[in-house]
Amino acid sequence: MKYWRRPLDLDQVKVPRGEVVIIAERCKGCGFCVEYCPKDVLVMSDKFNRKGYHPPEVVKNGECVNCGLCEMICPDFAIFSVSADEGSEGETAAEPVGSVRQGEAAKEDDN
Amino acid sequence: MSTVMEQTKPATEEHPIAPYLRMDRIPHIWCPTCGIGTVVKCYATALGESEVDLDKVSIVSGIGCTGRVAGYMKLDAFHTTHGRAIPFATGLKLGRPELMVTVFSGDGDLVGIGGNHFIHAARRRMDLLVVLVNNFIYGMTGGQNAPTTPLTARTSTMPYGNFEPPFNLPHLAASCGATYVARWTCLHTRRLTRSFKEAIARKGFRFIEVIAPCSTLYARLNRLGTGFNLMQFYHDNAEIMHGADPSKVDIGYQDKIVCGKFVDEELPTMLELMNAHYEKTLGDKYVPMSPEGGMIHDPDQSRDREEVAASRRDD
Amino acid sequence: MKTDPAGVLTGTHYLDGDFACGEGAMAAGCRFVAGYPITPSTEVVERISRRFPMIGGTFIQMEDELASMAAVVGASWTGTKSLTVTSGPGFSLMMENIGLGAMMETPCVVVNVQRGGPSTGLPTMTGQADMMQARWGSHGDYELIAMSPQSPQEAFDLMIDAFNLSEIYRVPVMFMTDECVGHMTEKVVIPPAEEIEIVPRILTRTPPEDYLPYRANGNDVPEFARAGDGYRFHTTGLTHDERGYPVMSAECQEKCVHRLINKIKNNADKIVRFEEEETDGADVVLVTYGITARVAQMGAQLARERGVKVGMIRLIVVWPFPEKRIRELADKINAFVVPEINYGQIVLEVERCAGGKAGAILVPHGGGGVHDPNDILDAIMGAVK
Numbered sequence: 001m002k003y004w005r006r007p008l009d010l011d012q013v014k015v016p017r018g019e020v021v022i023i024a025e026r027c028k029g030c031g032f033c034v035e036y037c038p039k040d041v042l043v044m045s046d047k048f049n050r051k052g053y054h055p056p057e058v059v060k061n062g063e064c065v066n067c068g069l070c071e072m073i074c075p076d077f078a079i080f081s082v083s084a085d086e087g088s089e090g091e092t093a094a095e096p097v098g099s100v101r102q103g104e105a106a107k108e109d110d111n
Numbered sequence: 112m113s114t115v116m117e118q119t120k121p122a123t124e125e126h127p128i129a130p131y132l133r134m135d136r137i138p139h140i141w142c143p144t145c146g147i148g149t150v151v152k153c154y155a156t157a158l159g160e161s162e163v164d165l166d167k168v169s170i171v172s173g174i175g176c177t178g179r180v181a182g183y184m185k186l187d188a189f190h191t192t193h194g195r196a197i198p199f200a201t202g203l204k205l206g207r208p209e210l211m212v213t214v215f216s217g218d219g220d221l222v223g224i225g226g227n228h229f230i231h232a233a234r235r236r237m238d239l240l241v242v243l244v245n246n247f248i249y250g251m252t253g254g255q256n257a258p259t260t261p262l263t264a265r266t267s268t269m270p271y272g273n274f275e276p277p278f279n280l281p282h283l284a285a286s287c288g289a290t291y292v293a294r295w296t297c298l299h300t301r302r303l304t305r306s307f308k309e310a311i312a313r314k315g316f317r318f319i320e321v322i323a324p325c326s327t328l329y330a331r332l333n334r335l336g337t338g339f340n341l342m343q344f345y346h347d348n349a350e351i352m353h354g355a356d357p358s359k360v361d362i363g364y365q366d367k368i369v370c371g372k373f374v375d376e377e378l379p380t381m382l383e384l385m386n387a388h389y390e391k392t393l394g395d396k397y398v399p400m401s402p403e404g405g406m407i408h409d410p411d412q413s414r415d416r417e418e419v420a421a422s423r424r425d426d
Numbered sequence: 427m428k429t430d431p432a433g434v435l436t437g438t439h440y441l442d443g444d445f446a447c448g449e450g451a452m453a454a455g456c457r458f459v460a461g462y463p464i465t466p467s468t469e470v471v472e473r474i475s476r477r478f479p480m481i482g483g484t485f486i487q488m489e490d491e492l493a494s495m496a497a498v499v500g501a502s503w504t505g506t507k508s509l510t511v512t513s514g515p516g517f518s519l520m521m522e523n524i525g526l527g528a529m530m531e532t533p534c535v536v537v538n539v540q541r542g543g544p545s546t547g548l549p550t551m552t553g554q555a556d557m558m559q560a561r562w563g564s565h566g567d568y569e570l571i572a573m574s575p576q577s578p579q580e581a582f583d584l585m586i587d588a589f590n591l592s593e594i595y596r597v598p599v600m601f602m603t604d605e606c607v608g609h610m611t612e613k614v615v616i617p618p619a620e621e622i623e624i625v626p627r628i629l630t631r632t633p634p635e636d637y638l639p640y641r642a643n644g645n646d647v648p649e650f651a652r653a654g655d656g657y658r659f660h661t662t663g664l665t666h667d668e669r670g671y672p673v674m675s676a677e678c679q680e681k682c683v684h685r686l687i688n689k690i691k692n693n694a695d696k697i698v699r700f701e702e703e704e705t706d707g708a709d710v711v712l713v714t715y716g717i718t719a720r721v722a723q724m725g726a727q728l729a730r731e732r733g734v735k736v737g738m739i740r741l742i743v744v745w746p747f748p749e750k751r752i753r754e755l756a757d758k759i760n761a762f763v764v765p766e767i768n769y770g771q772i773v774l775e776v777e778r779c780a781g782g783k784a785g786a787i788l789v790p791h792g793g794g795g796v797h798d799p800n801d802i803l804d805a806i807m808g809a810v811k
Binding site: 133136166167169171181182185186187188190191192194195197198199200201202203205206207209210227228231385389393396397398399400403404405406407408409 | 427429430432455457458460479480481482483484486488489490492493494496497498499500501502503504505506507508522523526624626627629652653654655656657658659660661662663664671672
């Protein structure tokens with residue numbers, strides 16, 4: 001997505017940074033997150049998950065702004081973003097910003 | 112050469128919406144590019160942000176793809192018979208007035224077989240939030256014509272194209288007396304979530320129609336691609352017109368979709384009308400049902416069922 | 427426990443059967459009624475709609491019988507005792523949701539004030555032709571309980587028993603009256619509230635983390651948790667496992683549905699109820715229920731005057747059917763005579779249980795009135811030969 005005009009206070013606003021977490025085993029390869037990410041951070045990978053779908057992967061490290069749209073639009077609860085700003089908790093501070101992390105693998109439904 | 116995804120650094124993080132879902136049943140049964148999951152996500156988010164007591168929220172679904180929603184939400188959930196979610200929800204609400212009851216079902220279920228119940232619940236202003244996921248088709252049973260299927264669309268029972276005029280759902284709901292009527296597509300995630308939050312905060316018969324893609328049936332039978340292509344269609348053809356006249360927001364086949372909030376009024380609900388009326392006509396003699404419900408329970412009764420049954424055996 | 431006195435109209439009344447039925451429901455602790463008008467049952471809900479606002483109950487006239495039954499099942503999940511009232515055509519409409527109540531194991535009572543059928547039939551006149559439908563009306567395998575009163579007094583008394591049975595076994599109970607009992611006015615004595623024992627809704631004591639909605643204890647009946655108490659259970663009309671989650675497999679069907687059947691079958695001895703008179707040494711035994719039992723008394727009396735040893739079994743609980751007793755009697759008697767206001771329904775059960783050892787003679791009546799006792803007499807005299 002491109003801005004159609006440059007915001008006048010762009011240098012004063014701190015752009016948030018986020019980190020995408022992909023629960024690959026749950027993904028059904030619908031492509032919504034890839035299509036609607038406003039920063040085009042994701043592409044469909046050519047790897048397969050266990051069910052044979054192509055999950056997304058992050059290609060533009062450091063550009064996720066933690067808008068949360070992927071989290072809202074994914075119908076399979078397979079992707080979300082967390083804040084990667086300093087001062088946010090735990091592991092994030094030590095890792096490269098905007099990277100992908102593997103979320104918890106989906107539990108197999110035996111029934 | 113493709114490989115299975117390597118587990119590089121397994122994190123213990125789970126999706127933020129997990130507390131609202133029955134995670135032991137995920138992944139769900141809905142198809143790739145189906146929009147129902149997105150609607151569930153928006154509803155769960157709205158519930159969380161509304162800070163309602165989740166123990167008092169009940170969700171009732173009918174039969175169909177959207178009817179499976181109750182099975183995935185971690186609330187008191189009822190998967191009822193086809194078309195009867197609304198009267199079932201009515202019984203829940205009247206049996207325990209403090210409950211917040213949401214009906215989550217599909218177009219065929221709620222306005223096809225359930226049409227009669229829909230119009231009467233709206234007329235009565237039953238205090239229900241009705242979320243109707245409209246994919247223009249009967250999905251679960253294989254793609255039959257629905258009361259919302261647009262003219263000329265193909266379905267499995269109208270193989271040469273639909274010739275029956277469909278419902279205009281906001282018009283139907285508004286004319287029957289719904290006090291909150293909105294339509295969104297599942298592409299409008301943030302506006303839909305906001306609409307859910309608004310509706311959760313209101314009382315009365317609240318109706319939210321969510322247009323969702325159906326890949327396996329509607330899109331495939333009409334050669335429209337997959338749900339992904341339908342989402343792109345919503346992106347290019349949805350128009351937001353808050354306050355539009357509900358009678359003019361029909362949806363034609365692959366035509367523009369008018370979204371927005373069409374009706375938002377505050378009118379007494381069925382229970383409020385009932386209480387006010389009985390207070391006026393019966394005065395002191397009126398004994399309303401308590402908000403905790405009409406259950407007669409013996410708090411001293413510490414016996415459980417087996418003991419009761421055993422004691423009756425000995426009678 | 428003793429019932430809530432608010433619903434008990436203690437005293438000696440002159441009431442018709444429909445009104446007595448409504449009073450019985452209120453005395454039993456019923457506090458939610460959803461109904462749709464249909465002759466000859468409408469008076470039940472008219473009575474209830476008049477008294478409910480004064481006793482903390484909610485009555486709603488729904489848009490049709492399907493909605494009524496769905497609302498009753500829904501309300502029962504809040505722990506509130508729920509009732510609906512109908513007649514033949516509405517009974518047919520309710521069948522799907524009666525099945526839902528049976529599958530979800532929801533306590534509730536359905537009153538069917540029977541009238542002449544089939545279809546619109548004889549709306550203002552009596553019949554007893556829904557007896558098989560009470561047992562088999564909904565699709566699939568399930569068991570439930572059906573009762574039949576013979577007088578307004580019984581319409582009151584048995585309603586309390588009907589609610590109690592539905593609570594113990596978590597099953598819909600069909601209350602099969604008929605237009606004659608419903609519209610007949612007789613003395614009805616309503617005792618003080620302290621004398622009315624009810625079975626209240628029994629809630630589980632298992633904490634939510636360990637609770638499984640359909641795990642049955644030894645007696646096949648699972649523990650109940652109501653909506654709004656934080657149990658976050660899931661229940662469905664689909665074949666389900668102990669968690670209440672749908673499982674589409676033959677094994678799950680066997681576990682889930684077979685238990686529904688066993689719940690009633692294994693406890694049949696405790697549920698079956700009938701009145702027996704003069705069956706010792708009898709040659710002919712009448713098997714009757716409802717209003718026909720009162721007419722059959724006359725027929726039996728006429729036969730006894732002619733020297734025939736006639737016994738009578740009056741079914742109070744019609745389903746489950748008292749198979750054991752009929753089988754025992756079949757060894758000892760000539761024949762059963764079954765007068766009923768239909769062309770043969772309960773007689774089929776009698777015939778099945780008699781197993782050929784005794785005859786099962788039907789005295790039919792199409793509906794629209796009660797039997798002529800002489801027809802019953804003729805059947806008894808014919809059975810003796």
